Amino acid sequence: MTEHAVTTPDLKARHRAMWALGDYPSVATDLIAALGPTLVGACGLRAGDRVLDVAAGSGNASIPAARAGAAVVASDLTPELLESGRARAEALGLSLDWREADAEALPFGEDVFDAVISCVGVMFAPHHQTSADELVRVVRPGGTIGLLSWTPEGFIGQMFSTMKPYAPPPPAGAQPPPLWGREDHVRALLGDRVAEVEARREPLTVDRFGTAEEFRDFFKARYGPTIAVYRAIADDPARVRALDDELAELARRHDLGDGRMEWEYLLLTARKRG
Template sequence: MGAGRLPRSGARGHPELGRVLVDACHVEAGQDVLDVAAGSGNAAIPAALTGARVVASDLAPELLDAGRRTAEAAGVELDWRRGDAEALPFADRSFDVVMSCVGVMFAPHHEAAAAELVRVSRPGATIGLASWTPHGFIGRMFAVMKPYAAPPPPGAQPAPRWGDEGHVRDLLGGQVQSFAAEKRLLPVQFDAPEDFRDFFKRTYGPVIATYRRIADEPDEVAALDTALAGLARDAMDAQGRMDWEYLLVTARRTP
């Protein structure tokens, strides 16, 4: 899902999160791997570097194009495919590993997206997810933006629910085994609270969309500017570091 990704995330730690997910999934040479809502390949490219056969799927062509350029610079080949996380363009039981790094969480209909993760997994395949938690920094950021954002589509569920262990267990249900979940922290560095806010205004899809919606309301723009900078200020230490909480999930599809 392109709207939820950082096209220029290299400076802010997402590649590190992708590598964490690849390691947690024990991706290795010769495996067939799918990265769902892959964005520009923060997990897909590290997976391909192991020697696995990797498909990176996302709705946003501009993110896939950015990923192709990054992969080419890294000297690695993988298949970039446009696809909706709720209706993946792949056959049943196609992959040894199906993963998503803060990507599938932005699919509006969670049950549909989770069913697709399972459908394209082979029996015994690993399903791996890294998702921002509801009470972590990014979850709080969405709460701050909610009064200014467009109403969600009918039936949509909040993205940070993918960071709730119980919710993910319910989504995957009896279709998986060896379910493991762990909350972790991603250290992120910004020079100042306003640096965080302005970076996200330029690069992060949900923030861009929210500001676009209120562009003709200067008082609301100013209020959101203040709220986002305040959120970052409260979360930063004296050196400008923040710790963003995420949930790391791994499971195996039942045979």
């Protein structure tokens, strides 16, 4: 099947399957756990708020929002991630509504939520304008939209650039996820439907890996997009070795000298106009 022949159901099935690969919940808890509370704090979520987390994964932001007392719907395309999040929330004594849902066709009415958030989630939906339109549609006038996304120039954005030559061509119309890490891109997506836009770039400090190779092997084993790229080149050992080397070199370039790395993200909040 050519990229132009990929239908929307096929594309959604591929995305769902990709994020079920490996162990994304361990990525969320071991590496980026701080991002969810950061987003919740920036949005000022509080008890009684009706909150929708789009592309919630295993609840990186949903669970901190529930801890703040919000009534949270955690939605994601991949049921395996929702099951992991549900189990973690139950262990913490938290009650959330976990819903399988496509970020590009949310099964909710207009003006329903006080806040709509996404923590390195909606950025991976392929059609950016469609996703942005859905975020705006379901939040009430005066409500908050809060987005945290990896930047193109930051470590994860550069990791995707490194993997791109080894990956199959993207489907027609699909846009690169790290574009959501550009303030001008997100402002254009939301347009004049929002006001009080605030955006800042911040670093996430990661000190989980002792060596560059440890980072690479962690992502090869646990991160769906990386696993999918390696599967695509599995029959070409030379390309596998080349990607191994490039990912390790990327990690070495970002090592601050003491085993720490900083992964840059864009944190953007806005209010829907009334």
